[in-house]
Amino acid sequence: MNVLVALPVLLPLLAAALSLMTGRAPGLQRVIGVFVLSAVSVIAGVLLVHADTGGPVVLQLGGYAPPFGITLIADRLAALLLLVSAVVMLAVLVFSIGQRITDYGRGTASTAFHPMYLVLCAGVSLAYVTGDLFNLFVAFEIMLSASYVLITRRTTAPRVRSGMTYVIVSLTSSLLFITMIALVYTATGTVNLADLSQKVGQLSPGVQTSLGLLVVVVFGIKAALVPLHFWLPDSYPTAPAPITAVFAGLLTKVGVYALIRTQTLIFSNDVIWKVLLVVAVLTMIIGALGAIAQNDLNRMLSFLLVSHIGYMIFGLGLFTVIGLTGVIFYVVHHITVQAGLFLVSGLVTRHTGTVSLRAMSGVAKAYPLIAVLFALPALSLAGIPPFSGFVAKIALLQAGAGVATPLAYVVTAGAVVTSLLTLYAVARIWVQAFWGKEQAPYPDPDPTDEVTVGTGSTSRGMLLATGGLVVAGVAIAVLAGPLSAMSERAANDLIDGEPYRVAVLGVGGE
Template sequence: MTVLVALPVLLPLAAAGLSLALGRFADVQRVIGIVVLGLIIADAIALLWISDGNGPLVLQLGDWPAPFGITLVADRLSALLLVVSSVVTFAVLLFSIGQRITDYGRERSSTTFHPMYMMLCAGVSMAYLTGDLFNLFVAFEIMLGSSYVLITRRTTASRVRAGMTYVIVSLASSLLFITMIALVYASTGTVNMADLGDKVGMLPAGLQTALALLVVIVFGIKAAMVPLHFWLPDSYPTAPAPVTAVFAGLLTKVGIYALIRTQTLVFDHEQSWTLMLVIALVTMVVGALGALAQNDLNRLLSFLLVSHIGYMLFGLGVYDVIGLTGVILYVVHHITVQATLFLVSGLITRHTGTVALTRMGGLLKAAPLIAVLFALPALALAGVPPFSGFVAKLALLQAGVGAGTWMAYAVTGGAVLTSLLTLYAMARVWTRAFWGQVKAPEVDPDPTDELVVGTATSNRPMVAATGVLVVASVVVAVLAGPLAGISGRAAEDLMDGQTYRTAVLGGVASD
């Protein structure tokens, strides 16, 4: 059964090569992508079922035992996030095909989108499953390399500027990442995370603190936590809707996952983590206030993305089973909801021809289905009961109150305030875009623009793909009980750490 752990990485890598070789055949590329992502969803569900029932599933590549070889590990946390991420990448691919972003309306398909998209999926899967820091770095570089291509396609001046910001910040964070790995290896002689759990604890306290802070900075940049967030609102809004959706839904969450994994498995925090609570509070409030100042719909959603990263940092800062349970629930909720909102933004842009809220209006009459597709994830993001955001936020608020420290109380209050600000921001979008008089769509005057916008119509495949994610967000709320159970067990594993270490260092898992 250990071969199942490798498939989420190997399948999209093989699909990328095959798609590149068959770049002249657009329909074949599309079929390959859909089939491969469907298989990954099935594989991820199987991994979640096995890991929840029998413990972590471990694959030692090349039959080299840990900590000397490359180890892939599927435990409750990684398998759960793999399931959710696979569903999102599947839906976004369907949206991309419907929008014809893969070929920009040409009869002949572009050769770059499908291979790069499959590479991105492979990097995400590898980040969840890898058991050592160096291959985590490799996974991030796979994601970043493919994202460079995806974010800079159709090289307009604004996209080149945004791409430069994204590339420079990403390269800087990668340099810090590899430096951090070198320091960890020089201090402990290993980069295997299960092995590091024991060896880091034997280092001097000052060195432990320095390494932990460096890890926070590295993954904080990738997760876009304040004040390391400045690159995201300038980079994401310029990309096409499906590219932005998959970036917003997954890339920042992979950073959060890496932060959770390292801070629970490698470093020891015996009580509430005050520094992380402060960062969480600032991230929530700054992101929400930034969203309220925006007229560009995509920039507004980007700032809300930054704001809600603070909720995940909140649970990590509380640092107990309840807090980590809330984090896991919130990551599952936010992956689906944030990706959905950016897809809806793509539908709105296609209909109106603009991202400026002040130039929209009347979509409730002109496109009622788009209004429904926006309203459900918007309410979920704001945490309105009984949607998925409410379930996740309730767990975090309980953790904050239960922590019993003044800083935890302050962040709990900030979380409530941020929810209200998010609701207000979503209400602004609703009143400006969906209420009022119907406005004529703004067709791009550039005749060379091959992306169809301002059509005043809704593309059925795009709407259907967005509907898949809306349904997925509703399912998260409906299955709140079972998801809370799995998340709670994953949180207990994270706080204990011994189950993970035993599975990785105790030998090769039997087939």
């Protein structure tokens, strides 16, 4: 059983190498990618069942005893997010195959897309299951290296500009990350997360707070927290829809996961909780206001992405069982809903030939299925009952109301306002893009690009992938009871921290 923890990382890397060697056989590349991500999804499901019923699954690579060796661990939180992420990565791959962004041009196989996509998947998996800070850094670098290639494929002037912004910000955050690791190791003599949970508490309060705030800055950049969010709305919208979907659905959530793991296990501090609450309300409000100010559909969705990261930080900053339960449920909901919305945006753009809301009209009349695929995740994002977004927000609002401090009340009120602003934003998209008289599509601005827009054609694979994610979002609402119970068990583990330490270090921390 323990060896299964390594397979979500190892299988995509091996498949990436095989895919690179079969670069001129596009059909084989596609089969490899779909098969491997399907296998990762099954493995993640097995790990989740075992972690929930039998405790965390731990693998010590090379047989070295912790904290000196490399530890891989799948507890309830890691296994749950690994499963959801694997399903989303599989759906996005199916969409990209249908959209043919895996091709250089008409009928020509790409040697780059499939290997880089699989490397990205390996990085995401490693981030969830790694048990030390340095390999968390390695996981982020694997993800970023692959994302550099994916976001700048088929280079045009807008993509070069957005790609440069993305690369520069990512390199800066990586520099801060490795500096943070050096400082933590200097202060404690270890980078193992379970070992750090014991040794950081022995440091002076000032050092603990300083290191904890540096961790918030490092992962805050990667999670796009205000005021460190500026790079995201300028980077994501220019990429093809499936690339944007997987970035929005997963990469920012990996940053959120890193914050949850480090701030609950290692840097539990009242000052940091207050900082997180302030950052949460600023992220929610500023992101939502930025969204309603946009005319570009993808930029609007990007600002909504930023805004809803604030909900997750809100629950983390409360540091209560119900707050963390809401965070975990919200992350699961948001991964599927946000990725689904960006895929729908790709369908809309493909049919209308534009991302400008002012230039869109009548999509619901011309393509009613696409309208349904947009409406369901949009209502969930806005928190309309009985969708999963409503369930997650109710848990967070209950948690905020249960913490009797003025700051918690302010952030709770901000969460309500943000939900209303989100509803206004998605209603505006509906009114401008889906209602009204049907318009002729704009001509394809670049007929040689990998995405043919304005053609009115959508492959079955694209509809199947988008519909699958939308159905997954609805299923989360249907299964809200069991998922909430599992999220609560994971939240209790985070608050306690002992199950994680014992699984890695053994009883007594030895």
